[in-house]
Amino acid sequence: MAPATEGPVRVEHLVTSGTFSLDGGTWDVDNNVWLVGDDREVLVIDAAHDADAIAAAVGDRRLVAIVCTHAHDDHVDAAPALADRTGAPVLLHPDDLELWKLTHPDRAPDGELADGQELDVAGTTLTVLHTPGHCRGAISLYAPGLGTVFTGDTLFAGGPGATGRSFSDFPTIVESIRERLLTLPPETVVRTGHGDDTTIGSESGHVREWIARGH
Structure with missing residues (x-):
């Protein structure tokens, strides 16, 4: 009998729906949940709203x-x-622990993420990039072997993530994007926390526009 094939490593995409609450407000949102792996093992990026669906x-x-x-x-x-x-x-950057406790006060994450840390799944490596600004412990995951970076809410199609709420800072997110993300190859696919994919090259001009506007 031939050995079972693991299949190629791939990126899978799931959209889940729920709410986002902070600073006294609540909004309906659709979130991108990303899965990276093969037929035998997988890593989940952002377990949003629906554990059953994920x-x-x-x-x-x-x-x-x-x-x-x-x-x-x-x-x-x-x-x-x-x-x-x-x-x-569950892995989280420790700078976001205070924010985590607003949602899960009685359950800590299981491990910490650190800048430069490497996560391996299905024969591919994802490198943690600390990209604060949207919040203090925001990270991105760069997978050069897949030609993609998962940016959470740090970088979207059209510019930086929001910085108008607690734990956020506009100059910090701009520096994170400029120093950690725009230095990646321009053809790198950006897979975001909400909305459509983009590329590093496409977003370079948008970020310069945001910097000029100062918001």
Whole structure:
């Protein structure tokens, strides 16, 4: 009998819906949930809103980790339930622990993310880039072997993420994007926390426009 094939490493995409709450306001949102892996193991980026739907997408594969690009509630609300179901660790940058506790005061993340840390799944490596500004512990995940970067809410199609709420800072997000993201190859696909994909090259001009406007 031939050995079972693992299949090529691939990026899978799921959209889940719920709410985002902070600073006394609540908004309806659709979130991108990203899965990176092959037929045997997978990593989830941002367990948003619906643990059942994400678990169904994982299927019978081993879930290596649940990586949080940041700790806004719409990106982490389903993380503990998914972790309990699968046994996978929840990983978060420690600078976002205060924000995490607003959603999960009685359940800490299982591990920390650090700038330069490498996460391996299905024979590919994702490197953690600390990209604060949208919030203090925001990170991006760069996968050069896949030609893509997962930016959470740091960089979108059209410019930087929002910085008008607690834990955020506009000059910091601009520096993160300019120094950590725009230095990646221009053809790198940007997979965001909400909305459509873009590329590093496409966003270079948009970010310069935002800097000139100062917001």
